[in-house]
Amino acid sequence: MTTGIDGSSGSSDTSPKKKGWPKGRKRRVMPKDTNAPKGPLSGYMLFMSEQRELIRQTNSRATFHEITKMVANKWASLDPEEKQKFLDAAEADKERYQREMGEYRKTDAYKKFVQKQKKEESRPNKKARKEDEGQSVKEESLPEVPSSLYSALEIPIFTEEFLNHNKAREAELRQLRRSNTEYEERNAIMQKHIESIKLSIERLEAETNQQQSNNTALQQHIGALRKTLVKAFMSLPLPGSNQTPTEESIDEYMVRLHSTILSNPQQHQALIHTVRNIVSSLAIS
Template identity: 35%
Template sequence: MAQSKEAEVNLSEILPTDMSSIAEIEIPSLETSQSAEEATPTPGKRKRTTRGPHESKDPNAPRRPQTAYMMFTNDVRKDVRLDHPDTSVSDRAKIIGRMWADLEQTKKKEYQQKAQEDKERYIQEYVAYQETDIYKEFIRKKFPNLQSKKPKTDDEKSATSSKTTTTPSAKAGASSGKTPLSCQQQFVPGLNIPIFSDEFLKHNREMEAKLRKLRQSSSNLEEENALLSRHVDSMKSAVLKVQNEVKKQEDRNGKLQGHLVMLREILVTMFKEVPLPGSGDLPTVDTIDAYMGKLQQAISNDPDKYPDLMVKVSDIAKQLDTVLKPRLEQDGLTLTEEGGGASEQ
């Protein structure tokens, strides 16, 4: 009982005597607590970011032109999918890229010609489309802040001037002679042309046509530069190949010239005791060529007249083959049967 009394006393001390004051106690609402929880960042969680609206596209604009590579891709995509059914989209794209790189220049030129015709078609259709009211309306909706304001009547000007006051910045702009920002937005920077007027649209079309021509010329120059680079590389490889062949031929000619000198010396040594029929001349290093020609002519004209000479020449020919063959093989040359010359193996 004593404990219950003490509890009653304590409660009476804590609770207010006037129960109406309890209503004045502020209780945080559920919405406030939820917003506080959302505002407090939770560790380990990323804050979601909302993306802005995508840029609106003109649904009525002409179809954009395709490149030569995209036309080629559309033609071979089905066949590549059938030939490689288990590959992914990225792998098929790599296969098509290699096919385009290995494509013959004549077929590649055909696709480039089709792409150029499609581009010219798009330019003509787009220039004609810019003349329509649909295109102008689309531009006004896409850039509402850049539209030129309608001129105010005299009553509206007087009412506006009476209600508004001139700010210090406006006074400074007026005193310095600068045009207000709202007026500057109505003209193209650097040109005194009102935005979205017929003159502005005409100027815009002319600039776009010039830009397309410059891009086309730049693309053509890049293709020509790439083609010339390939030609230069092929010419360099051809020149290098010819230089290697010339060097090999010079080495071979040097070997043959050395063997020719050696052959003359050997022939002079072997035929030094064989005089020519009729004249009796003996060979020397300077006359060995003429000597061998006259000797062959004498034997071939009347072989029965000089039987002893035929035997000597036959013996010398056998010895010559035995002497020359090892030397020629050492330098990578062979002795040809026809004419007795040397050739490279």
């Protein structure tokens, strides 16, 4: 009975075995073709190359991480027309690479590189470590590597199969870039919409605060006016009920006084004269 890395018994472990790159075995590093044309740059990389120098001129103490973050923020907020210039430049650079690569594959230097690569592939890896029973048990806990990744790594570089595989990956990458550009444009529109909403909210809050201040001032003015009316009409009881006003009943008092006068003006001439004198004195003061 063997014991895995997690301490569980090998005989009771019914989970499927996972495959991964064997521990202790180094991946073979294939030789690089130094004579090959320089690979194409994406639109973002062209933008970064331009902006990185500008940022360094204005902010020489910025770290690499800070510069990268600033460039990413600028790229995200870049105008779509301005961004398209970099994307068009990237497409032109890609066409340049494909053209130069097609010419390079016709040269003797490329043929020598292919021969060297095939020779390197056929050479046994002396640093590979043989697997023993303990090593095979440890492999069970390693993450599984998709078979498609192994197949992609095993394709010899610059062969027809490699080029077809590379074209398929480039098509997927172009689609992802287009999708990413669309999402960035939508995000920029949403950001502008959010900023507009924030400004509207701030404006409404300011108007609400101003209205509340006006209401408070009006309430204070109405309270002062009630007190003034109570003081002025305190000596004038209503006909029939002899009711005198208070701060709580002044509104009802004024309504009843007005109704009494309108109901029979001829009969209440003296009352009208008294009210006019009171109102005149209020206007004068």
